[in-house]
Amino acid sequence: MTDDDNGGKSLIVDPPDGRVPYQPWASVVQKENRGKYVEPNVPCFPSGVPRSMYVPTQIEILQTSSSVLILFERAHTYRIIPTDARPHAGPAVALWMGDSRGRWEGNTLVVDVTNHNAKTWFDQAGNFHSPAAHMIERFTLVDPDTIHYEVRVADPRAYTRPWTMAFPLRRNKEPGFRLLEEACHEGERNTDPLIRAGQRIYPGITTK
Numbered sequence: 372m373t374d375d376d377n378g379g380k381s382l383i384v385d386p387p388d389g390r391v392p393y394q395p396w397a398s399v400v401q402k403e404n405r406g407k408y409v410e411p412n413v414p415c416f417p418s419g420v421p422r423s424m425y426v427p428t429q430i431e432i433l434q435t436s437s438s439v440l441i442l443f444e445r446a447h448t449y450r451i452i453p454t455d456a457r458p459h460a461g462p463a464v465a466l467w468m469g470d471s472r473g474r475w476e477g478n479t480l481v482v483d484v485t486n487h488n489a490k491t492w493f494d495q496a497g498n499f500h501s502p503a504a505h506m507i508e509r510f511t512l513v514d515p516d517t518i519h520y521e522v523r524v525a526d527p528r529a530y531t532r533p534w535t536m537a538f539p540l541r542r543n544k545e546p547g548f549r550l551l552e553e554a555c556h557e558g559e560r561n562t563d564p565l566i567r568a569g570q571r572i573y574p575g576i577t578t579k
Contacts (some may be wrong), residue, residue: 382425386537391498397529404497411491415446415555418469419491420484420506422523425538431550432518439473441482452482459485465502467491482508501528516542528565 393401412418418426428445430479434444441450452473460470470486481568484506492499504526518540525533 377480382536382538383534384510384537386532391493392531392534394529394531397499397501401497401499404492406497408497410495410497412495416490418443418445419467419487420450420469421473421508421524421536423448423450423468423490424492424508424520424522424540425536428553429543429550430540442550447552447555447557452480454480457562462486465489471508478512480510481506484509485509493541499524499529500524502526510540513539570571 382387383391385490386392391401399401401433405552412426417423419558423441423443426428426445427545428443430444431442433440435440436454437453439452439454441452443449448468448534450468450471452471454473454475457472460466460473462471464485464486465488467488467490469484471482473480473482473486475481487500487502489502489504504523509519509521513519520540521535521537524530524537525532
């Protein structure tokens with residue numbers, strides 16, 4: 372998640388160096404992920420939270436009296452965020468997109484996310500979290516066309532301290548725009564070229 376690791380420019384605002392504050396063992400795993408494995412987005416797995424909010428795609432946010440629904444153009448994914456104070460799913464449930472529960476603090480939607488299956492990465496460089504990750508998202512409408520998005524990531528198994536990402540979500544004002552479905556699926560014929568491209572960047576990369 373830094374400028375020189377093929378993961379893109381860092382969105383981390385805390386700590387100031389823009390790096391995930393790994394424990395030593397987790398730093399080793401991140402390097403192994405990057406050098407050995409195909410990143411989970413290539414075979415069309417869900418991007419998880421928070422990556423689904425910044426992976427290049429279009430999203431649509433809908434609201435009812437008891438929930439917020441986020442639809443993603445990519446890979447058949449969506450999030451349902453109840454806002455009616457119902458409890459989280461039990462600890463035996465682990466999900467690609469985590470288990471989200473929302474509440475309103477003024478004009479900010481605060482979302483508590485738990486129950487991760489920890490099979491997703493934050494980026495193409497193998498940055499990751501464990502199943503113990505606990506994320507607090509904040510969606511704040513700062514003007515009619517911009518939501519300030521912030522997420523605080525805590526994971527006592529993998530990190531030395533919590534850390535924070537922040538970035539804007541901007542309204543698509545293209546006339547007549549409609550959210551379409553990117554029919555990414557396992558076994559599609561475009562997957563092998565993507566894997567071969569990854570092997571050119573990281574020699575020795577595998578799919579296992």
